[in-house]
Amino acid sequence: MVSAIDKSRTLISSLRELSGWRRGLLAFAGGIASAFAFPPYGAFPILWVTLPLLILLLDGARDQTAARRKTRFFAFFRVSWAFFFGFFLIGLFWIAEAFLVDAKSYAWMIPFALVILPGGLALIPSLVLSGASLFWTHGVSRILLFVVALALSNWLRGHILTGFPWNVWGYAFAENLTLMQSFSALGIYGVGFLVLFLFSMPVVLIDQRRKAAAAYISACVLVWAGVVAYGTNRLQAPQQTVEGLQVLVIQPNVPQADKWKPENRQRLLPLYLQQTQQALSELKLDTETLIFWPESAFPFLLDEEPGALEAIGATLPQNTMLITGGIRRELSENGNLFFNSTFVVSDEGALIDIYDKVRLVPFGEYLPKRWLLQSIGVERLVPAPADFTAGTRHKKIDLKNSLSFQPLICYEAIFPQTVLPVSERPNLLVNLTNDGWFGETAGPYQHLAQARVRAVEQGVPLVRAANTGISSLVDSNGRILAEVVLNKKGSFNSELPKILRPTPYVRVGDSIFWGIILVVVSILLVMEKLLPTRRD
Known part of the structure; x- marks a missing residue:
């Protein structure tokens, strides 16, 4: 036992004594390994190695620059940036697949995307940890400081500029149903x-x-016990369904490279109608049926295409309703405005309601700093006559019999800020998406996992219709009740689960998170561990 402890201390001393490229390379490897804690891998126990590794490497950076604050700041920055560059490189490598859909036009951008995006995202936690270096000590206080710094950088990444909370630390629990329940509270x-x-x-x-x-350690044991007990108790509640209602989800599996070809303009709507008609023929249509098609289903403007709504109305039986993605246009003083929208279509082919996507994908649906980027040959990935225009607000759409849903188009489902007030709470979340850009990679699995978390946070079931997958029905506890796997044509039908009571998160949002941060910072201040005069 003593020998093992001595060996551990020797190893730790060796880690702290690393410097230069060796320390950076080990940090980079730690970041790569950490990415496997997240969906679709779910190997979260690896964080018991990689997070302590990062802390020990930062300890070494502090020890070697103890009396030189500016030097310490940059030493922390180098270690942190190497770690998070590796983390984001592996976690987001699938984004390169989108540039291969039209490889002749965009493949040249892949090396830049795989360096600039991970490198840029790594700046946020690196700068926050570098700021924390000014208060870094040895002992428990620097672990709490580390936790607070990375938790704050998580929040910043989800909010600054356009926000991109992809693979933030909480998603390490997204593959475990019991641990996942904690999202409903926190x-x-x-x-x-x-x-x-x-x-x-x-x-x-x-x-x-x-x-x-x-x-x-005692606090960790209590937290683990609390998380497991809370999740176990929440999952014991019986699952109930909405009476007199069923959902039908269509996954057409149209390859992204084919979707916008001019020769397919007249082929896709009949394809959707035929697949929907076949699925309907296998159902009992004695109840209300909601039919879901994916995001931007057609290479034309649905509400302007001659005969399109009429064809849909002729296909839909009585007591059915279609919820589909599509592009629409508005005329303005400055010309045409294009929106990525969700349409609700009645069984008579009439438009009932429309929602316009609020959070647009940079470089996909619009080109930021167009005047600069276009001058060096950069263009957005989605073919359209102009950049898309963002909608004005998230909203719920009311249907029959007190049923309502909140549309979340594509990556809007990764933002917890989309939650509506309790007074506007919907019965259903609807995520229409097209992950065909990302092929057989980790991207679609990560996207589904994050959409599931929105269902748990809000205690509201989720229907997800994806062009190439993964289409799914998720209950209010995050269970996947039905799905069509990735890159397969198919459909499923199911009864709709009921919503649960408003969760603590719906009621107070991120207030609990900020309360935790405030308490821990107060503890650190009381311990007088943040006073610079005590550091040197």
Whole structure:
């Protein structure tokens, strides 16, 4: 036992003594390994190695620059950036697939995308941790400081500029149904704090301050027990369904490279109608039926295409309703405005309601800083006459019999900020998407996992219709009740699960997360661990 402890201390000392490219390379490897804690891999126990590794490498950066704050800041930055560059490189490598849909036009951009996006995202946690270096010590306090810094950088990444909360730390729990229930209370950022707090714990085992270490370990045990007990209890509630209603989801599996070809303009609507008609023929249509088609289903403007709505109305039986994605146009003083929209179509082929996507994908649906990027040959990926225009607000759409749904188009489902007030709470979340851009990669699986978390956060079931998959029906606890697998043509029908009572997250949002941050920062201040005069 003593020999094992001595070997561990020797290894830790060696890690702290690393410098230069060796320290950066190890940090880079730690970031790569950390990416496998997230969907679709779900190997979250690896964080018990990689997060302590990062802390120990930062310890070494601090020890070697103890009296030089500016040098310490940049030493922390280099270690952190190497770690998070590796993390985002592996977590987002699938984005390169989108540039291969039209390889002749966009393949040249892949090396830039695989460097600029991970490198840019890595700046946020790296700068926050570099700021934390000014208060870094040895002991439990620097672990708490580390946790707070990365939890805050999570929130910043989800909000600054356009926001991109993809693979934030809380999603490490997204593959485990019991652990996933904690999202209903804390939201993605609160759970992210717990993940960082719990998986940084091994560092305290080598701490010389035994009382502080014992307190941290005890807190971790209590948190684990609380998360498991909460999740187990929440999953025991019986599942109920909405009476007199069924859903039918169509996954056409149209290759992205074929979708916008002019010769397919007249082929796709009949394809959807035929697949829908075949699926309907296998159902009992004695109840209301909601039919779902994916995002931007057609290479034309649905509400302007001659005969399109009439053909849909002729296909839909009585007591059915279609919810589909499509592009629409508005005339304005400045010309045509194009919107990525969700349409609700009645069984008579009439438009009932429309929602316009609020959060557009940069470089996909619009080109930021167009005047600059277009001058060097960069264009958006989605073929359209002009950049899309963003909608004005998230909303719910009311249907028959007090049923309502909230549309979330494509990557809007990754944003917890889309939650509506309790007074506007829908019965259903509807995520229409087209992940055909990303082929057989981790991207579609990650997208589904994040959409499932929105269902748990809100206690509202989710219907997901995706062009090439993964289409699914998710209940209010995040269980997948039905699905069509990736890159397969198919459909499913099911009864619709009922919503649960408004979750704590719906009622208070990120207030609990900010409360946790405030409490921990207060503890650190009370311990006088953040006062610079005590550091040097």
